[in-house]
Amino acid sequence: MFKLGLLLSLLILLLLIKLKNRAERAKRCLPANGFPGVWTSYLNSVSNCFYSKSATKDACLRFPGSLFTFSLLGQWVVLAKAKEHVRELCNAPEDILSMESAAEELLQLRHLVGPLFSDELYHIPVIRTKLNFNLEGILPPLVDEMHNACSDIIDTQINGGDWTSIMVSPIFSRIICQATSRILVGDPLCRDEEYCELARQFTDDVLLMGPVLKFLVPKLLRPWAGLAYRSIFKHQERMEKLLTPLIESRRNLRRNSVSDMPNDMLSWLMEDSPLDKEHSTRSLSMRMLNVIFVALHTTTKTFIHALYYLASQPQYISILREEVEQQFDPDDLTTWTREALGRCVKLDSFLKETLRLKGLGAIWMPRLAVSDFTFSDGTHIPSGYYVATAATAVHEDNNLYESAHEFDGLRFASMRKGPKTLDGLENEKDWQYRMTGNSESYLAFGGGRHLCPGRFFASMEMKCLLAYLVLRYDLKMKDGVRPSDEWFGPTLNPARNGEVLFCRRKV
Numbered sequence: 001m002f003k004l005g006l007l008l009s010l011l012i013l014l015l016l017i018k019l020k021n022r023a024e025r026a027k028r029c030l031p032a033n034g035f036p037g038v039w040t041s042y043l044n045s046v047s048n049c050f051y052s053k054s055a056t057k058d059a060c061l062r063f064p065g066s067l068f069t070f071s072l073l074g075q076w077v078v079l080a081k082a083k084e085h086v087r088e089l090c091n092a093p094e095d096i097l098s099m100e101s102a103a104e105e106l107l108q109l110r111h112l113v114g115p116l117f118s119d120e121l122y123h124i125p126v127i128r129t130k131l132n133f134n135l136e137g138i139l140p141p142l143v144d145e146m147h148n149a150c151s152d153i154i155d156t157q158i159n160g161g162d163w164t165s166i167m168v169s170p171i172f173s174r175i176i177c178q179a180t181s182r183i184l185v186g187d188p189l190c191r192d193e194e195y196c197e198l199a200r201q202f203t204d205d206v207l208l209m210g211p212v213l214k215f216l217v218p219k220l221l222r223p224w225a226g227l228a229y230r231s232i233f234k235h236q237e238r239m240e241k242l243l244t245p246l247i248e249s250r251r252n253l254r255r256n257s258v259s260d261m262p263n264d265m266l267s268w269l270m271e272d273s274p275l276d277k278e279h280s281t282r283s284l285s286m287r288m289l290n291v292i293f294v295a296l297h298t299t300t301k302t303f304i305h306a307l308y309y310l311a312s313q314p315q316y317i318s319i320l321r322e323e324v325e326q327q328f329d330p331d332d333l334t335t336w337t338r339e340a341l342g343r344c345v346k347l348d349s350f351l352k353e354t355l356r357l358k359g360l361g362a363i364w365m366p367r368l369a370v371s372d373f374t375f376s377d378g379t380h381i382p383s384g385y386y387v388a389t390a391a392t393a394v395h396e397d398n399n400l401y402e403s404a405h406e407f408d409g410l411r412f413a414s415m416r417k418g419p420k421t422l423d424g425l426e427n428e429k430d431w432q433y434r435m436t437g438n439s440e441s442y443l444a445f446g447g448g449r450h451l452c453p454g455r456f457f458a459s460m461e462m463k464c465l466l467a468y469l470v471l472r473y474d475l476k477m478k479d480g481v482r483p484s485d486e487w488f489g490p491t492l493n494p495a496r497n498g499e500v501l502f503c504r505r506k507v
């Protein structure tokens with residue numbers, strides 16, 4: 001008993017020394033927000049987890065123009081807000097400020113999903129090239145699947161012409177999963193219950209367990225904890241089992257003639273491998289999990305935020321409907337084109353504004369300094385530190401956006417109306433105000449070498465779905481007001497229990 005007490009005291013002492021060293025080290029680096037003391041700074045960590053949006057904004061006001069440290073449950077992050085700092089963070093080489101190492105460390109992907117998840121990254125060039133070059137061709141099946149999903153999931157709940165209350169979070173998570181998956185794995189797997197359940201749950205499981213493993217489990221025990229987690233959730237095995245018959249049949253097709261391959265992500269990933277050295281079924285299922293990880297959660301969250309804005313400010317329904325009606329025939333979905341979608345400037349602006357105010361969280365674009373890095377103003381970041389952007393503080397800065405806190409669905413549409421050049425070409429900055437445009441003042445899709453390559457697809461998908469909804473339904477919030485957001489540390493999520501009233505339009 002005495003020995004056990006001694007051992008426990010020793011462990012606690014070691015932990016305290018470690019925490020003290022860590023806090024002192026962080027504080028030596030740069031000015032920090034909150035209480036100045038080494039131990040009291042841990043109080044900041046706790047409060048910053050609950051109020052990260054206001055805390056980052058306060059800290060940005062306290063240290064204008066300079067980098068500063070921000071504590072999150074024992075994890076210190078150096079935050080950048082000024083344009084030049086953001087630009088340098090975006091453009092820093094991967095072998096100095098690493099996004100991959102930051103994601104790996106913060107989410108413990110190697111342990112939770114398996115080493116192959118982070119070791120092979122060939123889905124990224126496939127998204128950059130094959131997905132983006134095929135956007136025109138995949139629009140018809142995407143819209144078709146949205147229609148299938150909405151008919152099966154929304155229309156079956158609506159009674160005649162009555163207003164019907166729908167809890168949008170689970171419903172649209174399913175609709176977006178099914179529509180996106182039509183482009184990932186094709187038809188009929190995109191509608192398979194087991195597949196959809198796995199695809200929707202996978203990201204949530206990893207985002208929840210990653211921080212738990214990082215902050216609560218000692219480094220030495222993480223491989224074992226990861227092994228236990230993997231043997232319970234079996235994400236990779238389950239995906240492999242679902243994809244195996246499809247991969248086998250595509251391999252047969254591929255051996256005969258490449259032109260017969262369906263036009264979807266699975267085919268593109270397979271085509272990416274040289275014929276003599278095919279990617280294994282295990283490797284392909286890991287890639288598919290990786291694409292699902294980056295594509296589904298982000299699009300679903302953003303779309304639900306947009307839906308809450310639309311239903312709580314119904315004046316936008318008629319504005320968007322008028323624009324969309326000029327471009328699309330609601331009864332003939334096969335006529336919908338990317339070109340027509342490109343003419344829906346207000347729809348684009350509405351979604352871009354949603355992402356400005358309701359992005360992924362208060363802090364994003366994390367990078368881990370794998371070597372020392374010095375910003376051009378002389379600020380030195382030692383190896384081992386995390387650097388990230390105070391994204392909400394940027395997006396809600398009144399110096400960058402007029403009435404920055406207010407939602408103005410047509411903000412970016414008005415900005416696009418800038419002067420045309422003499423030869424009638426579009427305003428030089430027009431692309432910046434499109435949904436897919438980015439700058440140091442608009443960080444929704446990140447920036448620099450890791451700028452989101454899936455943003456063109458995400459934008460097309462969300463615009464199609466929003467256009468489809470305003471053409472087919474009238475909608476309003478059940479309680480009249482936008483439901484409060486949910487924060488998980490610095491991560492922002494739309495309310496899970498928000499209810500929107502839907503009514504089928506009489507066209």
Ligand code: HEM
Nearest residue numbers: 294295298299302365444445446447450451452453454458
């Ligand atoms: C509204 C939807 C989306 C949002 C808000 C979003 C946002 C982001 C952000 C913030 C980053 C990190 C950039 C950085 O750290 O600099 C990122 C990276 C990435 N996104 Fe997206 N994304 C969305 C949809 C998608 C979709 C649909 C796909 C795939 C089809 C995708 C694929 C990726 C990939 C592969 C990366 C990593 C790029 C790299 O490491 O070079 N994203 N995204």
